[in-house]
Amino acid sequence: MLIYAILIFAAAYYLLPLYVMLTTSLKTLHQVNNASLLSLPDPITFKPWAEAWSSACMGVNCSGLQHYFWNSVSFVLPAVFISTVFGALNGYVLTKWQFRGSNLFFGLLLVGTFVPYQMFLLPMAWTLGKIGLSNSIGGLVLVHSVYGLAFTTLFCRNFYVSMPDELVKAARVDGAGFIRIFWRIVLPLSLPILMVSIIWQFTQIWNDFLFGIVFTSGTHQPITVALYNMVDTSSTGIKRYNVDMAGAVITALPTFIIYILAGRYFVRGLTAGSVKG
Amino acid sequence: MSVLTIRKINKTYGNEAVLHDINIDMQDGEFLILVGPSGCGKTTLLNMIAGLESVTGGEIAIDGRRINGLGPRDRNIAMVFQSYALYPNMTVRGNISFGLEMRKVPRPRRSEIVNRVAKTLQIEHLLDRKPAALSGGQRQRVAIGRALAREPSLFLFDEPLSALDAKLRDEMRTELKILHQRLKTSMVYVTHDQIEAMTLGDRIAVMYGGRVQQLGAPQDIYDNPTNRFVAGFIGSPAMNFIPCELAEENGAFGVRLSGGEETRLLPLPDAIADKLKSWGRGKAVLGVRPEHVTPSTAEQQTEAVSCPVNVVEPTGPNTYVFSKVNDVEIIVRCTPGHAPEAGSRAKLEFDLSKALFFDPETDDRVA
Structure with missing residues (x-):
């Protein structure tokens, strides 16, 4: 009984902020200012959501979050795709086509997972400037793909280590080459780890604020930065908590959906290899 | 082709x-x-x-x-x-x-x-x-x-x-x-x-x-x-390897084997003896398969060696007897009805026409 009590308490503790966010986002500003924080919205209004989406102001620009939402989508999807595909390829090469020094190579790549974001900023800004990708969606795709590669390679490499080498040997004897073995045999067996990689990368890149605010400005910014600006702008006049909360929920929604759709693979992929079968 | x-x-x-x-x-x-x-x-x-x-x-x-x-x-x-x-x-x-x-x-x-x-x-x-x-x-x-x-x-x-x-x-x-x-x-x-x-x-x-x-x-x-x-x-149980002395007594060339009590000189067939003589060394390793050693059935068998019976393992078609000759363990294959009892002594006959000899240093076959 005690354990359930603790679990219910813990769940409530974590869900309470979400409850406040959701209820506040459905309240009128009048109700926000006059009723208790925990009270249910009465009447329910979707106006804050509509405003956050299409007419809230970021500085002087009052077109809501929608433009920035699609900004985020437009660099998150390619960056997740690229880092996952190349992570899988790296893992495949590092385990099934080992070359002289491949373990050292993997070790160095691993260091990439320990490097803090902040260390990248200046050299990356300089590099983006040199190749003409500063302040662009393409630049963010590149930055996130490169940074995520260390993680996706780590995931996939550890997954492929437990995949029998004889599968690849058999396919080579059967006449398949490097790409065909990857495409026809290795990739179809990689679904769990690809899901892990996709969830991880999507969450990391979608939620990223630092790269977004450093490498982009104005209309190229991702939704996380736009949300910050929106909240910041509204604080100069009347604080519109309901619109802020609606914007925050909109911003968090895609990662939430990804977890619901692919979450069951996440645990399965993380534990894959530890159990035979 | x-x-x-x-x-x-x-x-x-x-x-x-x-x-x-x-x-x-x-x-x-x-x-x-x-x-x-x-x-x-x-x-x-x-x-x-x-x-x-x-x-x-x-x-x-x-x-x-x-x-x-x-x-x-x-x-x-x-x-x-x-x-x-x-x-x-x-x-x-x-x-x-x-x-x-x-x-x-x-x-x-x-x-x-x-x-x-x-x-x-x-x-x-x-x-x-x-x-x-x-x-x-x-x-x-x-x-x-x-x-x-x-x-x-x-x-x-x-x-x-x-x-x-x-x-x-x-x-x-x-x-x-x-x-x-x-x-x-x-x-x-x-x-x-x-x-x-x-x-x-x-x-x-x-x-x-x-x-x-x-x-x-x-x-x-x-x-x-x-x-x-x-x-x-090759072969299961494996061949027995017995380090032994080669000697000639009364015109008969053979190997000395001992089961712990008396030492016997077992004469070798001429073909093998000739090869060992021309090889010319005094010590060799005798290789003999378990099926080429058998407990003697006759009472007084001059060419048999009295050996201890340490362990007896029946497997169904064969019974394996673990014994000791020249201080190394050997395995003998017996038909189930004719196996001696563990703890007793048995006279073992060696079929030396099937015997092989190896150089103790190089492990190469010499006869």
């Missing part, structure tokens, strides 16, 4: 040499076994034939064509792996036809071949299953089917039966032999199990320490091993 020629093959990893000057010539339709303990280089040699490992020195030819630098796909071989290595994401049908697809065999011809192979191996009812839904023996069959489908010049087997349980292994062994007799294909088969080697092979290459110790027909290797390693590796 020889289907496989291996000439002076060497393999080194860094500074470590794992194969030394291997020479094997294999005839078309032959079932060749590479047998040896783990680490002897047999699987490395097989992988080199397959093209999965590079050749450091020497030449490998299949059907008279040098294949050293070619990839596995260009060698006209098929291979069955220890773990079967079936593609888990494909059905049995997909597994069998994958190699054909890679070689751009047209679809109708592919399904024709798959059906023929499935019929040969009696796996027609499994064609639409995934490997995970198959038993060990069925997976084994599918792995063989995948190899058969391609009709290569040469089949390579890498310990294909070692993952099966004992009963199934015996069944599959017989099936493999029948398959070979029927299809008359050339097969190279790697195993560490000397019984598989004896039962399956037309010829056996016994490997140890990166060298082929002996290459020959199973019975010939069993009867005439070239050195102590081969003699001890």
Whole structure:
């Protein structure tokens, strides 16, 4: 009984902020200012959501979050795709086509997972400037793909280590080459780890604020930065908590959906290899 | 015509040499076994034939064509792996036809071949299953089917039966032999199990320490091993090796054996005695198989040695007796009715016409 009590308490503790966010986002500003924080919205209004989406102001620009939402989508999807595909390829090469020094190579790549974001900023800004990708969606795709590669390679490499080498040997004897073995045999067996990689990368890149605010400005910014600006702008006049909360929920929604759709693979992929079968 | 020629093959990893000057010539339709303990280089040699490992020195030819630098796909071989290595994401049908697809065999011809192979191996009812839904023996069959489908010049087997349980292994062994007799294909088969080697092979290459110790027909290797390693590796229970003195008394040349009490000089047949005399040393290692030592039935047998009976192990068809001669443990094979009792002493007769002698220092056979 005690354990359930603790679990219910813990769940409530974590869900309470979400409850406040959701209820506040459905309240009128009048109700926000006059009723208790925990009270249910009465009447329910979707106006804050509509405003956050299409007419809230970021500085002087009052077109809501929608433009920035699609900004985020437009660099998150390619960056997740690229880092996952190349992570899988790296893992495949590092385990099934080992070359002289491949373990050292993997070790160095691993260091990439320990490097803090902040260390990248200046050299990356300089590099983006040199190749003409500063302040662009393409630049963010590149930055996130490169940074995520260390993680996706780590995931996939550890997954492929437990995949029998004889599968690849058999396919080579059967006449398949490097790409065909990857495409026809290795990739179809990689679904769990690809899901892990996709969830991880999507969450990391979608939620990223630092790269977004450093490498982009104005209309190229991702939704996380736009949300910050929106909240910041509204604080100069009347604080519109309901619109802020609606914007925050909109911003968090895609990662939430990804977890619901692919979450069951996440645990399965993380534990894959530890159990035979 | 020889289907496989291996000439002076060497393999080194860094500074470590794992194969030394291997020479094997294999005839078309032959079932060749590479047998040896783990680490002897047999699987490395097989992988080199397959093209999965590079050749450091020497030449490998299949059907008279040098294949050293070619990839596995260009060698006209098929291979069955220890773990079967079936593609888990494909059905049995997909597994069998994958190699054909890679070689751009047209679809109708592919399904024709798959059906023929499935019929040969009696796996027609499994064609639409995934490997995970198959038993060990069925997976084994599918792995063989995948190899058969391609009709290569040469089949390579890498310990294909070692993952099966004992009963199934015996069944599959017989099936493999029948398959070979029927299809008359050339097969190279790697195993560490000397019984598989004896039962399956037309010829056996016994490997140890990166060298082929002996290459020959199973019975010939069993009867005439070239050195102590081969003699001890082939045969179960293993041959007894007894260090002994060679001596001549009253015109009879023989070996001195002692079961702990009196020492007897057992005279050797002339052919063996002559070889040992010309070898000219006083000490040798006598090699005698368990079936060539028997408890004596006659009361007073001058040529028998009185030995302790330490342990008696009945196995059904045979009973094995553990005894001690010249301070080394030996195994004696008896018929169940004639085994002495443990703790007693027995007179043991040595059939020295079948005896082998080895140099105690080099382990080479001297007679």
